[in-house]
Amino acid sequence: MIYKTILISTDETQKIEKAFSSENRESILTKSSDVAELGSPIDREATYIFSTHIIYSIASMVLSPLASLKISLYRILLNNTDVKEILRRYALTDYFEKAVEELSDYIDVKMLASLLLWLEDICIRRGYKLKGFSLIRDVEYNEPLTIAVYLKGCGLNEWRALVKDVKQKIKEEGLNELAEKATIVCIDAFEEISRGSSLTSFLA
Amino acid sequence: MYRCIRRDQPRLKPHELLSLIENYTAKYSSTLNEVMIRRIISMIYLSLFNYWAEKIYIRGRRGEDFCQDMFRYSQFHREMISHGLDHVMFILYVYRTASDHYILNPTYIELKDPNWKGIRISVEINFNVLLEILKLSRELLKALDEY
Numbered sequence: 001m002i003y004k005t006i007l008i009s010t011d012e013t014q015k016i017e018k019a020f021s022s023e024n025r026e027s028i029l030t031k032s033s034d035v036a037e038l039g040s041p042i043d044r045e046a047t048y049i050f051s052t053h054i055i056y057s058i059a060s061m062v063l064s065p066l067a068s069l070k071i072s073l074y075r076i077l078l079n080n081t082d083v084k085e086i087l088r089r090y091a092l093t094d095y096f097e098k099a100v101e102e103l104s105d106y107i108d109v110k111m112l113a114s115l116l117l118w119l120e121d122i123c124i125r126r127g128y129k130l131k132g133f134s135l136i137r138d139v140e141y142n143e144p145l146t147i148a149v150y151l152k153g154c155g156l157n158e159w160r161a162l163v164k165d166v167k168q169k170i171k172e173e174g175l176n177e178l179a180e181k182a183t184i185v186c187i188d189a190f191e192e193i194s195r196g197s198s199l200t201s202f203l204a
Numbered sequence: 205m206y207r208c209i210r211r212d213q214p215r216l217k218p219h220e221l222l223s224l225i226e227n228y229t230a231k232y233s234s235t236l237n238e239v240m241i242r243r244i245i246s247m248i249y250l251s252l253f254n255y256w257a258e259k260i261y262i263r264g265r266r267g268e269d270f271c272q273d274m275f276r277y278s279q280f281h282r283e284m285i286s287h288g289l290d291h292v293m294f295i296l297y298v299y300r301t302a303s304d305h306y307i308l309n310p311t312y313i314e315l316k317d318p319n320w321k322g323i324r325i326s327v328e329i330n331f332n333v334l335l336e337i338l339k340l341s342r343e344l345l346k347a348l349d350e351y
C-alpha cells in the first residue's frame with residue numbers, strides 16, 4: 001500500500017476529521033504536535049498518514065486542493081529537510097551539484113523545493129505526472145529565462161486551468177518570486193497544438 | 205548632441221496588426237507559405253513584447269541602454285507568468301524561437317541551460333500552429349490591456 005504524508009492546518013484538521021466516516025478511521029494514523037511559535041495561519045501542525053486512495057478521494061473533497069504550498073515550505077524550514085534531496089528527485093541534470101549551485105543564484109531553492117512537493121500533490125489529484133524541472137536560458141541574451149517545471153498528462157485547456165489556480169495561490173501566499181520564476185509546462189499540449197486539435201472551438 | 209525623447213502615450217498597440225493578420229489568414233490561408241508563417245509568428249511575439257515594454261516604460265519603469273528603453277524577454281516572461289499565463293508565454297516563446305533560430309520543420313527544441321537537460325519538444329510550424337498562436341496572442345493581449 002502506498003502512504004502519503006500531508007501537513008494540514010487546524011481548520012483543515014477539523015474539516016477532514018468530520019469528513020471521514022467511522023469505517024475509514026482505522027485506516028488513518030494520526031500524530032500531532034504544537035508549533036505555536038509559528039504563528040498565524042498555522043497554529044497547530046498535524047501529520048496524517050493515509051493510504052493514497054483515501055486521501056485523494058476524500059481529502060480532495062474537503063480541503064482546498066491548493067491549500068498546502070506554504071505548509072510545504074514550513075515543513076522544509078522546520079524540519080531542516082535536506083532541500084537538495086528534494087531537488088535531486090526532480091532535477092533534470094547530469095551535473096547536479098553544479099546545476100544546483102547555478103540555480104541558487106537564480107531562485108531561493110527552498111521555495112522551489114516546496115513548490116515541487118506541493119505541485120506533485122496537485123498533479124496526483126488531477127491525474128498528471130511531474131516529470132522534472134530544468135533551468136532555461138534565453139537563446140538570445142544567454143541569461144536565465146525561467147525554471148520550467150514539466151508535467152505530462154495535461155492538454156492545453158488543463159494547462160490553462162492549472163496555471164490560473166496555481167499562480168493565484170502562490171501569489172496569495174506572498175511567494176511572488178516563485179510565481180515569476182517558475183513556468184509550469186504541460187508538454188503534451190505541443191502535440192495537440194501541432195495537430196490543431198485544440199482549435200475546434202476557435203474555428204467554429 | 206544625444207537626447208532621449210520620452211514617451212508618455214502608447215504608440216505600440218498591436219491590436220490592429222493582430223486583426224490584420226487574422227483577416228488575412230482567414231481569407232488567404234492557401235497563400236501562406238512557411239516563410240510567411242515564420243515571419244508572422246515572430247512578428248506577433250515581438251509586437252506583444254513591445255506593447256508590454258512600452259506600457260511599463262510609460263508607467264515610469266526604466267530599462268537598459270542610453271535611453272533606458274531596452275527591456276529583456278526574461279522580464280516580459282516573468283511578469284506575464286506571474287499572472288498565470290505560463291501556457292501562453294511558453295508556447296509563444298517556443299514557436300518564436302523555432303521560427304527565428306531553427307531551420308528544420310518539423311524540428312525538436314530542447315530549451316535549457318548547459319548544465320541542465322531539457323525536455324525535447326516536437327515543434328512543427330504550420331497553419332494550425334499559426335491559428336493557435338493567434339488565439340493565444342489574443343489571450344495575452346487581453347491581459348496586457350488590463351496590465
